[in-house]
Amino acid sequence: MFLRCFTYKGLVVQLLPGSPIPNSLNSFSVYTASSKKGDNMTKRVYNFYAGPATLPLPVLKKVQGELLDFHGTGMSVLEISHRSKEYDEVHKKASELLKQLMGIPNDYKILWLQGGASTQFFMVPLNLQIVGKPMEYVNTGNWAKKAIKEAKLYGDVKIVASSEDGKFSYIPKNVQFSSGASFAHITGNETIGGIEWQEWPKVPSEVPLACDMSSNFMDKVIDVKKFGVIYAGAQKNLGPAGVTVVIVREDLINRVPENTPTMLKWKTHVEKDSLYNTCPCFAIYICELVLEHLQSLGGISAMEKQNRKKSKLVYDVIDKSKGFYRGVAKQDSRSLMNVTFNLATPELEAKCVEEAKKKGLIGLKGHRDVGGMRASLYNAVSLGGVQVLCEFLREFQENNQ
Numbered sequence: 001m002f003l004r005c006f007t008y009k010g011l012v013v014q015l016l017p018g019s020p021i022p023n024s025l026n027s028f029s030v031y032t033a034s035s036k037k038g039d040n041m042t043k044r045v046y047n048f049y050a051g052p053a054t055l056p057l058p059v060l061k062k063v064q065g066e067l068l069d070f071h072g073t074g075m076s077v078l079e080i081s082h083r084s085k086e087y088d089e090v091h092k093k094a095s096e097l098l099k100q101l102m103g104i105p106n107d108y109k110i111l112w113l114q115g116g117a118s119t120q121f122f123m124v125p126l127n128l129q130i131v132g133k134p135m136e137y138v139n140t141g142n143w144a145k146k147a148i149k150e151a152k153l154y155g156d157v158k159i160v161a162s163s164e165d166g167k168f169s170y171i172p173k174n175v176q177f178s179s180g181a182s183f184a185h186i187t188g189n190e191t192i193g194g195i196e197w198q199e200w201p202k203v204p205s206e207v208p209l210a211c212d213m214s215s216n217f218m219d220k221v222i223d224v225k226k227f228g229v230i231y232a233g234a235q236k237n238l239g240p241a242g243v244t245v246v247i248v249r250e251d252l253i254n255r256v257p258e259n260t261p262t263m264l265k266w267k268t269h270v271e272k273d274s275l276y277n278t279c280p281c282f283a284i285y286i287c288e289l290v291l292e293h294l295q296s297l298g299g300i301s302a303m304e305k306q307n308r309k310k311s312k313l314v315y316d317v318i319d320k321s322k323g324f325y326r327g328v329a330k331q332d333s334r335s336l337m338n339v340t341f342n343l344a345t346p347e348l349e350a351k352c353v354e355e356a357k358k359k360g361l362i363g364l365k366g367h368r369d370v371g372g373m374r375a376s377l378y379n380a381v382s383l384g385g386v387q388v389l390c391e392f393l394r395e396f397q398e399n400n401q
Ligand code: PMP
Pocket: 051, 115, 116, 117, 118, 119, 143, 187, 189, 190, 191, 192, 212, 213, 214, 215, 233, 234
């Protein structure tokens, strides 16, 4: 079985499992050069999509192997009750693994919900607002703006800092939240702009910090105790689309007004262990497998090390390109997960995306709202894949400058 397969100079190149990660394309071993239909090979490209995004191959293989007969039940995990013993094991294990890997303290609850991070944009104010106390937000880009828009439906929102003046190319420094705030809200990583908090802001002890970690969930070791609430759509670093993880400090679940719809109270889901209604079983099952895989690789600290290495490789290409590639983010705000950059013209960017695609490097077009290019380097993106990308970018520069 092959682990990785990509096209380069018209060949389908495969890396055998266990083979060392090459330093340059020249040192790749070409084991097979074929992409004929029906030759039983799994064609896998290097996937740099921003989300849904690449998943670890061993996880996909396991899902494939268990799809028709899950743990000897004679049924697919897609077909069994969310209240069955077999599913319950998956459900509990997913939470346990997340708790272990992130070091989540006992007074925090883990919820597996639906509706995406976009639903948490209004669930956060619904569940945390104290009438008469402002909700304080930092505006760092497209996703922060969307969160702010929803909060404004519920009451007084104060923008305590913004990087709009710099076209959202940086994370504001020395952000001051007031002690009279209902809660403080930040976007851990702006997926579109490619900026990420490097140090968490200081927040008065009585004010819970809520963080949208959709695109930097588990990208590095964090201290969960600094947050009142963490939420993330799973489809980038944790699993497939369809499930949103919420980690909430226990004492915050009772703030919600009684007349809030049942499904929109975190409290409902805490009390029923995310099984108040039919949970997204299949998506949670895949998250559980991703978490198991992550544990086998050495956990989040190992991922952080690799993520720093991977993003540095791409930022180095940008920095050494003498302006051919122009990074969007200021150096001190650069994202580990989404590297955003521009070329001289949109036409040249389109050419670069197209040529990359021909070489099996997929998903490098920037978000439709901002254009440019973006390489998303989530946990499941291999170091080898990033090296191939860098080699391609250097070569593209040579041929087009
Ligand atoms: N926040 C961030 C930082 C995101 O990147 C996204 C999705 N790309 C969202 C929120 C919205 O997530 P969802 O599509 O799961 O609602």
